[in-house]
Amino acid sequence: MLQLLATANAALLATEEGGHAAEALSDGGLLASMAWLIPVVPMVAAFAIVFYGKRMPYKGWDIAIAVMGFEALYGTALLLAHIANPIAHDFQIEIARIGSMPIEWGWAVDGLSIMMYFLVGVVGFFVFLYAKGYMEGDIRYTWFFASFTLFAGGMLVLVSAPNMIQLIVGWELVGVSSWLLIGHYWEDHANSSAAIKAMITNKVADVGLFVGAIIVSMSVGSFRFSDILHAVETGAAEAPTLARYAFWAGLALFIGAMGKSAQFPLHVWLPDAMAGPTPVSSLMHAATMVTAGVFLVGRMFPFYLTEGFATEVRSVIIIVGALTLFLTGLIALVQDDIKKVLAYSTLSQLGYMTAAMGAGAYTAGLFHLFTHAFFKALLFLGAGSAIHAVHSNNMSDMGGLKKDMPYTYWTFVIGSLALAGIVPFAGFFSKDEILASIRYASGEFSVADGGGSLASIVLVLAISGAFITAFYMARTVFLTFHGEYKGDGHPHESPRIMWVPLVGLAVPSAVIGLINIPGATEVFTKLVGGREIPVLDHHAESFDVAMLLAGLAAALLGIFIGWRIWGPDKETQPARDTFRIPLLYPLLENKYYIDDFYMDGVIRPIRGPVARAINWTNGYVLDFIINGAGLLAMSVGKVVYWFDQRGVDGAINASGAVTGAGGGMLRLLQTGKVQQYAILIFAATVIMVGGLVIWF
Amino acid sequence: MILGQFIILGAALFSLGVYGVLTRRNAVLVLLSVELMLAAVNINFVAFDTYARDAVAGGQIFSLFVIAVGAAEVGIGLAIILLIFRNRQSANVDELDLMKL
Amino acid sequence: MEWFESGWGLSLVVFLPLIGAVVLLAIPKAEEETQKWTALLFAGASFVLSVLLVFRFDFGEAGMQLGTNVDWITAINSSFHIGVDGISLPLVVLSTFITLLSIIYSWEHWPEPHNPKAFLILILILATGMAGTFVALDLILFFVFFEVVLLPMYFMIGIWGDRDEITIPVFNITTQMRLYASIKFFLFTLFGSAFMLLGFLVLYFKGGRTFDMLELASNGAEGLLGSGLAVWVFAALFLGFAVKVPMFPLHTWLPDAHTAAPTVGSVLLAAILLKLGTYAFVRIAIPILPEQSQNWAPVIAILAVIGIIYASLACLAQTDMKRLIAFSSVGHMGFVMLGIATMTPIGINAAIIGMVAHGVITGLLFFLAGSMSHRYHTREMARLGGNQTLMPIMGAILGFTAMASLGLPGLAGFWGEFMALLAAFSPAAGLSTTLFRTLMVIGAVGTVLAAGYLLWMLQKVNFGEPKDEWAGHEFHDVDIFEKMAWVPMIIAVIAIGIFPRLVFGATNDSVIDLVAKAFGG
């Protein structure tokens, strides 16, 4: 602790000396060199909970919350130290050497990872706190916390990765814990199917991650990000192999990112992942795990930004991001399940982040990731609180919860406003920055040939997205908390252990945007910019007023229309509830038929006809050849034996003609008389040995 | 003396033995021909032993073993023939065609 | 320790189990306890000595160590030449380790007909054959050990195998599973071995009249053969090894043999026997015939990748749990062969860690499948389900192992798969990069399918509500012998996953040396 204070103090002194003195990167001292605890502690704790959790007073929750408290504290300490004096240092421990390439575990302590440590720690802490109340009485309470802690560990392994290998390890650990948690209630077939869907979709994307990681690492000859990015920094001429495959590598890595960050068209797993308990949805499928893809692009950002490398991929990224934010936002409009609404909203927001990354706005994308984590976690927890109260996920069973659940209501409203991007809540600043960046990209920053116009379209989609976001959030708030209660029983506010985290998350949701006001504060910019290899992205120095107004107007309009439709009037409500836009509604209801396409067009054929065909081939073609050969040999043997036993003698006895035509010879062969066999044996020996004698 | 003469003699004796084995019907005479073959082998053993001046006289020792084993063989062989004769009232080899099922 | 390092230690590791088998012969059939303890003693001693080997092994040294070279059959210049280097050391330890665990597991899990004595004798003979193959440095010696393995496994499948009636498709012949599988296994392997022996003999006669692998490699036997003959020699060796691996399309004995074999038989078959083929590729084919290896590498790589995809798809269609695991072996060995086919240090390292990992993981999966079918009396996945509820620990271990099997990073299986793909990105000079990179991507797609079949297996077996037919049944969860056998394997999976130097540390120098010698790096 003393060390911590000393570091922070020294850092403060350094900042006071002058604005740019802080540009010098420190190695972070003891605080950074002990940061290996961040990923290791939760991994160890997960095992501890499995084996000892049941004997603890709170059945394992106590271990888990202690770990998350530690993470939150350590993350905050690192954050403070970093703000004071930017830290950027990789620590590597060699665990093997293969050929001449070292394989290492390690931990990166730089702006990007510190931001994630902080995020996972703080949001995770609140969610774990909340989970105690939410999961009370669950059949697998201890197991839940074990896997949840494992998830936190996996995520921290991922974000602390200083090299590709560890990134992949963390990536997959997160995937597996996600599988465990989505399928938490595995007695129900639908849940385990949802879990499998998530895992398989991610695995499909992982092909991209694997291929991309392999291309990049092998081209550079090192798994370390620092080496890879150094190679990028030195330019395409110095790293020709990497430059040659940069497009494919960049694309492959992005495909990997699309899986975890659930980008269109690999987004299908995320809504289904809501089958898991709500705290899981909150932490994994909103705040942290799904940001892994964005994080990966951020980690490799210079690769996507430097001319001569994967710059072309950015046009793919921006298109995918824009499509995701728009299309999935629309689906959110027609959902009845409150968690599904939030899930599609998450998809949409992830689309914003991705689009920002594609537009070359590193800071803006990550800032939205940062603020989104707080308010989306808050919204999920709020939704969970409502679900807890009414025992149903469907908004059609809710309504009028405002008066019964004041804490939930007010925090939910804060979260919704933040999500909708209303000033001064967190989402306003981050979304505005994204819009500004996209506009900037459409104007000056050519993504590719014709990229300007592309970015313009994206801009239109993004502003529409802001409207849609506000619109469906208004719908959600009004349907859930206003109007008449439509469910069974009498709902009541959740216990304190659940609403305290709501309040805890509501505060940052409201104010955290203030840390990065263009032209005023730039804490966050410096935070994520504090990396060994500088990220030369565009970052607005002042508000883009046009975009600010456009975004705000779209959001306000959305809320207003939402209020007009679902707000006050009680009489016409049933009519509106049943209203369906003719063409669009079925499309949205069926999620653009993408799920059906995957299921009926890909998965079922492979699992069914294709797999059966292969199995058939194995049994009926390959084995046919083998068995056929075996049986053929057997029947040849039988024929010879029959010939041997009966054919010859029989033929001789029966037919004199055969006897005449060499029967004598044959009889000589097959008489059963020892000496004639002996003659043959001797003759054969003589011939064979004679051959040898003549040969030599 | 040269080795060749003994070898040729041995080969001749052996071939005669083979001829006897192949042509004789009476089992006792087949055995008798086998003894001729053994004798041929012994000649070779002893001739090579003398030629090689083997310090341990391996060839002679081996011919002694051959004699011993040959004697044993005759004993057993005759016993078997006796048994066959008792069962089938004949000692002719070509009537022993039980192998032909 | 002088005696230990001069070859005695290694010989003891190999032959202690055989001595154990002889001792067992002398123990009356009724005294089962004595038999078990004797077998355990000898297998344990062999394992302990093999661990001791690791400690006496000089990891800084790439060449053969701890071995000896004694005249054996002087007439054909074949000698009792044994030794270990970094490549064989992990495999020797793996084979003694799995043997020991198999005996522990067998303690109270005897397959029918009940005859522990015979069963243990077969396991011990197998152990000698397996360890011997990994240390033999003389082709004849290698061949002998390679074949020694065959008979015990044949009897294991043939006597203790699955007694279900099966009908062979197309021919409509009905026979018992065990009979069909054992004869198929035997003939297939013998067929391969015949070609292999032929290859060895040509190497002997035309390659400098020696059976010594190291001499053959350093003499440039390939040059002596001339390329016309070398093609055929490699083809013969390839057939012999590929059957054992098994590579597509010579794999069809494997699903039957695995499915029919008793639990321990499947474990040993999967964990060690399959490695004999891949090991032979690394130890014999590449050093002695480097040029031909390189010519054949694209063929091997393509077959390997076909194997990966083919096996994964076949897995998706399986209804029998054990058969599914068996098919998955074909896929995993595909990754191993892909690694070998790249002919690079990374690829061969990947292959060896892949072998070790597959040995432990698939071994464990077969143990689990065996224990489950012992309890449920069925292996039909459709009839299982809810296993996690009925037997929580068993289910958890199954889940863990399936995760390891699908190549979860951080567990042992990951390194082999990922590194093989990594190596395929830049194969040895002279090999087509386009081809290998395409194969890399296809291989990566194979990992998706692997995830698919394993997850669906878990869903069918572990998840859901227990079927009605099990209502009222009392299932005892994992017993003490199972725990004693499985926990070391789980620890090994995690340890290798987190700290792959456990394997790479031994293999890397030797592999670099091997590749440098073969291809003049």
Added chain:
Amino acid sequence: MSDWITHPENWAFALIALPMLLAAFRAVTSRNVVHSVLYLVVALAATAALFLLLGAEFVAWSVVLVYIGAVVVLFLFGIMITRAPLGMETELSHSNQTKIGAALVSGALFALVTVATVRGFGEEEIVANPTRTGEIGQSMFERFVIPFEVVSVVLLAALIGGIVLARRDPVEGDEALQ
């Protein structure tokens, strides 16, 4: 080869070898069983003589003792017990067809063995050097003691086997036993 004829042992060899071959030939062709056996005696005696010529005294006397003394007697007993026809007998051998085949085979065998071995060793000189029986004994019980023991076991086994095989099973009511 030219001075072959000048060495007296070669004369002795020829004197022994020719009767030996003649006797052997008659032994395998004679139509009288007893004659066959007697010709065998001649052939074996000639073998013994050859051994003496080569200096292998102990082997020579062993042949005389074992073969001529014991084995031949055994043969005669065998002939008598199996009631082989004692006079001239056409059925003793197979048909002419077989004989021709056998003659061809054995002739070829002779040619083959002769060619092969003479090509290898034919011209090598042999100097007879008498081996003392003591040397044989020493060698037998030092260098070859294990084979010797094995042979003794074989003989024992033959002895027991002979008895077991040839003994008439004691069948109840058998007149010969009563």
